[in-house]
Amino acid sequence: xxxPGKRDEDWFTGVYAADYGQVVKYGQRRLADLDAAAELAQxxxxxxxxxxxxxxxxxxxxxxxxxRRLLANEWRARRAAPDVLPITDADLVQKPDSSGADAxxxxxxxxxxxxxxxxxxxxxxxxxxxxxxxxxxxxxxxGCTRTTAAVRLHRACRRLSEAMSYRAAAPAPPVLAxxxxxx
Numbered sequence: 001x002x003x004p005g006k007r008d009e010d011w012f013t014g015v016y017a018a019d020y021g022q023v024v025k026y027g028q029r030r031l032a033d034l035d036a037a038a039e040l041a042q043x044x045x046x047x048x049x050x051x052x053x054x055x056x057x058x059x060x061x062x063x064x065x066x067x068r069r070l071l072a073n074e075w076r077a078r079r080a081a082p083d084v085l086p087i088t089d090a091d092l093v094q095k096p097d098s099s100g101a102d103a104x105x106x107x108x109x110x111x112x113x114x115x116x117x118x119x120x121x122x123x124x125x126x127x128x129x130x131x132x133x134x135x136x137x138x139x140x141x142x143g144c145t146r147t148t149a150a151v152r153l154h155r156a157c158r159r160l161s162e163a164m165s166y167r168a169a170a171p172a173p174p175v176l177a178x179x180x181x182x183x
Contacts, residue, residue, distance in 0.1 A: 007052040019060050061137035113163035121156035
């Protein structure tokens with residue numbers, strides 16, 4: 001944290017320019033549309049301005065933590081009619097040098113396995129995998145110690161691996177043949 005005198009409009013403009021795009025992307029990966037993600041980012045930066053003396057020098061994990069709490073509050077308020085998706089189609093990534101259905105089969109399996117996990121498991125995997133935070137930074141976002149975050153990440157990876165193995169081992173549904181006509 002810098003001295004209070006240095007947390008002026010120039011400081012805020014620098015933080016906003018550096019981190020706004022990342023906060024919007026964080027929102028996009030968790031919300032149904034770009035407008036909602038941009039609105040989330042605006043709310044995050046309003047809070048950052050109000051609490052500017054609390055924002056650490058490496059502000060992105062702190063901003064993600066604010067976004068996470070805002071989303072949690074919104075999800076609780078909208079529990080009856082959710083318009084938030086755990087993973088959006090924007091998250092589909094194709095393997096390099098591949099195209100068509102074969103390229104997205106692994107991603108579809110990963111998506112299906114990921115949604116079977118608890119919200120906290122999904123969040124730690126997203127923070128480390130998609131947001132590319134360190135375990136320490138993810139701990140800051142989640143409001144826990146680094147050790148707790150490391151344990152959660154380890155367990156979430158294990159559960160995701162088990163869910164992926166279960167999907168791979170699941171037998172294909174039987175194909176029913178039509179009865180033959182005897183003449």
